[in-house]
Amino acid sequence: MTQQINCERDFMMAAVHIVEVGPRDGLQNIRTSIPTPVKLGLIAKLRDAGLKSIELTSVVSPKAIPQLQDCQQIMSSPMVQEWLQKESQLRLPVLVPNTRGLQVALDHGVREVAVFVSATESFSKANINCSVDEGLRRASAIASAAKSQGLAVRGYVSCIFADPYSGATPPEVVYNVVSRLIEMGCYQISLGDTLGVGAPAQVTKLLDYLFSRGVEPSILAGHFHDTYGQALANIWEAYRRGIRTFDSSVGGLGGCPFAPGAKGNVATEDVVYLFQQAGIETGVDLKRLAEVGSWISHHLNQANGSRAGSALIAKAARSEKQTMPQQRMNWSEIFTSVHILVHKSGANGKITLNQPAKGNVLSLALISDFKQAFRKLEADATINRIIITANGKYFCTGMNLGQSFGKAAKENFDALLELFEMIDTSGKVTIACINGPAFGGGIGLAFACDIRISLRSVTFTLSEVKLGLCPAIISKYVLREFGVPRTREAMLSARAVSASELHSYGIIRTVAETSADLDLCLDNLLKELRHSSPGGSKMSKELVRIGWSDPNTTMQQQEIARLFREMTQPDSESAIGIAEFQKKRAVDWDLNASIAKSKL
């Protein structure tokens, strides 16, 4: 046993090691299917937050756990494959119920597997339809095959305190399973309070019993569910008795199918907070982790199960609000039609779609008014930015479906094509301020812009496939911003993609909780952009555009050379920007009238 522990010494470098089980144990109880990219996004974010052990998935039958039917896609994803090959410090265990599952894991280059056995007969029968002894035999077969291939094996014991059918679990039966898992070569045994019924007094009693029978604390881990709100207290008690590894799930994801209404695993954020407050290192960045918990909770449309995570997110939102400008911007109306409103505030022009009764559908008349207003703002040398927003419940419901065929379709095509191109090729900085759901062409409108801010409640639906259509014209903007696999999945599923998801990918810069907050975010952004020169912004946009459309071509090289030449001309904006820099002053480009006349 001692030798086993020595082999794993690097694993115990942090004072407390956390095994994140959210992507497997947490998600497996959720009924609605979660897209694979979301699961991979979760895994990537957990790793970025500093978690060094993330349980990826479980190789189970799709009939038993439909949610994990994409286990092979998870394991074979390029990201996971790269980590498996290159990141030796990162542990990515995969749960396997039998040797067939082990083979699948081996085929994907997995370096660590987990086996599970119930401490009690009734749960074993209900969960995996066999006795505890048979469960141990299966685990032993997996462990010996895995070890012969050089894999590390972790063992789970479930129902350490109680079984949903037979009541309290005697410590002797837990010892029986723990000692057998140690014998078969598991480097660590995770003690699972599957029902979440245990309290610190029971933790003390069980651990003392196990230690009295010679089990070393360093080979044990705690896996506590929070049904009765005791998980953190149990962890603290276990820590005080020498346990240094704990399983947990970001956002408290999970649940117990045998305890209706039961909470899930203890939340990773809460565990990290507990130890951080005690000055005990976990190696996890709590702020980033709280953002991951908030992100996945929004994705799953469920309350954040982490108390510490929710508190940190609320605190961050409060401090963001406090840093917002106190003085609101004044917008004066410069043009109105039945379809749109146009306002101006300093160097900012704003076009508001104003057909709320029609969901701000992109009718030919609205497009025509929009283009006219946009052209005027584009030609106005005093305008540096153009904001697109909307009135009413919807930001924009896309192409006018009443004009989908024949001559009307051709007119629609021409009008839409020109509309999106005009925004995309604008020399001004374009900002979509998205205050309601967007469909089809509405997403095109937002994605053709340079920067997006949004209400958190907003959804983005590429609904075209449901209508027998495809997002033809807008596809290039969606692909550019959202990337190929995510665009394909969103187009094919026609699902409502949340603003939170887009925010997590950086496609939306800021999400606001209320309309008032969104207005403040816009003010804040516009204030910040006053320090970006109009010419420098225009050139930057050109660089991004050509880098996207013609990367590594002679054309790109020529464009880079041309822009470099232009930006270093003595009469260019840079003459002012650099002179002010040398005087240690930041330029407010909106105030500098001469800059508007720049030839750039």
Ligand SMILES: CC(C)(COP(=O)([O-])OP(=O)([O-])OC[C@H]1O[C@@H](n2cnc3c(N)ncnc32)[C@H](O)[C@@H]1OP(=O)([O-])[O-])[C@@H](O)C(=O)NCCC(=O)NCCSC(=O)C[C@@](C)(O)CC(=O)[O-]
């Ligand atoms: C948005 C909800 C959920 C609101 O659902 P709701 O809140 O129940 O309201 P509603 O459905 O009563 O809508 C209010 C009014 O807006 C109209 N409306 C609303 N949307 C459109 C539309 N697109 N075309 C024509 N009319 C539309 C709708 O017909 C109705 O008019 P009313 O009956 O009162 O006269 C519902 O109306 C809806 O599902 N609309 C369709 C949204 C959609 O699927 N948009 C995608 C359009 S296809 C597209 O954009 C193609 C494109 C541009 O991508 C192609 C390319 O890129 O090449």
